[in-house]
Amino acid sequence: MKPLRLLLLGAPGSGKGTQTSKVLKDFTHIKAISSGDILRQQINAQTNIGKEISRYIKNGSLVPDEIMARLLETELQRRQWLNRDASWLLDGFPRTFTQASILDEVLGKSGANLNQVVELDVDQKVILQRIEARWIHLPSGRVYNLDYNPPKVPFKDDVTGEPLSKRSDDNAETFQKRLDIYNGEIGPLRDYYKQKNIFHTISGNSSDIIYPQLSRYLSEKFAS
Template sequence: MSAAVATKLRTAARMILIGPPGSGKGTQSGRLLNQFKLSSISSGDILRENIRARTPLGVQAETIIRQGGLIADNVMVKLIVGELSKRGWVESRPTLTSGVTMSGALEILSGAAAKATRLATSESPSSSFLLDGFPRTRKQAESLDEEVDMNFVVNLDVPTDVILERIAGRMVHEPSGRVYNNGWNPPRVPGIDDVTGEPLTRRADDCPETFAKRLKAYEESTAPLLEHYDKAGLLWTVRGNSSDEITPLLDAEIVRRFA
C-alpha cells in the first residue's frame, strides 16, 4: 500500500488508539489521518475551544480547572458528541450544542429519556474519525458507550525494553515540539535543531528509571480499559518493535474491516 495514495473506505471507521508513552501512538495517528483521511477528534481541543469561545460550559469548565478539579466524564462525552453532531456524524439533538451549561448537561444525563436514547451514527466513510485523548479509563469508556457506537479500538503493544531504548535517545526542541532520536531520527548536527539551530534538550521525565515507572502506572490504569473493549469485541492488538513494523499491519486491518 502506497502511503502517497489515500485509501478509500466503504463505511465509517470510528477509532480509538491506545498505547503507552513512547509506543509511537502519535506517529501512527498521523499516518492514519493521511492514509485513510480520518478526522482527528481531540477531547482536549474541544474543551479548549469551548473555553476560548467563552461558552457557558467553557466558562464553568475553566473555573473547575483553575480550582484543580476534573471535568466530569459524562460532560466531556457531551462535548465530544456535540462536536460529532455539529459535523453531522451523529443524530443531532438540541441538548448537544456547545452552549449547554454544565448543570444542564448533568441534568440531561440524569434523565431516563437520555439514558434510553442512543444516538444514530452516520456510516458514511466521510464520517470516519480517530478519537484522541479520550477515553483513558474504563469509566470514561462506559460513559462514551452510552452515546456513541465506536467500532474499532487499537492497542499498540511495543516491548518495554524497546520503548526504554527509544526514550534513552530522545531529544526535543521545546519551542516547536520537534522530536529527534539519536538512534533512528538524529538531528543533522548533534544536539542542534535542524530548523532553528537552537540547542535540543532532554525532557526531565525521559530518564529510563522515571519512564519505567510511567509505563508501569500506564499498564495498571489501562488494563481495565483494554478489558472493557476486549469484552465488547472491539479490541485489536498489534505488536511490533517499531512504527514501520506496525503501520502495514494496522493499515491492512483497517482495509479488511472498513474498505
C-alpha cells in the first residue's frame, strides 16, 4: 500500500475512536494518535501541562491551539512519523483552521503532508445517547459502550482487566457545548481540505454502516 497520512474528523461521539480501532485491526501497518487520549494521559499523569488542560476539557472548551500543536509535534517526532514512508492516522487533531495550518507547516518540512481527510457524518441526534453510555480504559484509550460494545466483564477492560472510567466531559451539558464548538469550527476546516482535494465524507448512523465504507475507501485509495 502507498503511505497513508489520514485525518479522521467527526463530531464528538461520531465514532472516530471506534473507527480508528477497526482500521488498526485490519490495516496493521497503520498507527494512530488520538489527541483526546494524549490530553487525558497528561491529566492523569498530573503533569504541569495536564493541570492546565484539565479545566478546558472538563468544561468542553478546546485546548488552545499553541498547546495542542506543541503536544502533537512532540508526539509525531517521538514516534518518528515525520517521514514520507510512515502510514498513520490522526483522530481529533487538527480540529481548527489554525491547527491545520500549523500541522501543514510541520509535516511540509519532511514532505509528508496529510493525503486523506475523512469526515464521519452521523446524525447528531443519535450521538448523545452513545456518550452517556460510554466507558473508557484510560491508559490505552480503548472505548466501550454499555449498549453497543460492552466490555466482556462489566466495567473492566477486555485486555488488561483494569477498571474502566467515565470521561469528565461525557455529560449532556458539556456534550452540547462540544457539539456547538465542533459545528462552529468544521466549516473552514472542510473548505481547507476540499481545496486540497483530499476531503471525503462517509455518512451513516451506525459505526457498522460506516466502517465497511471507510475500509473499502482506504483499500481502493491506497492500494499500490
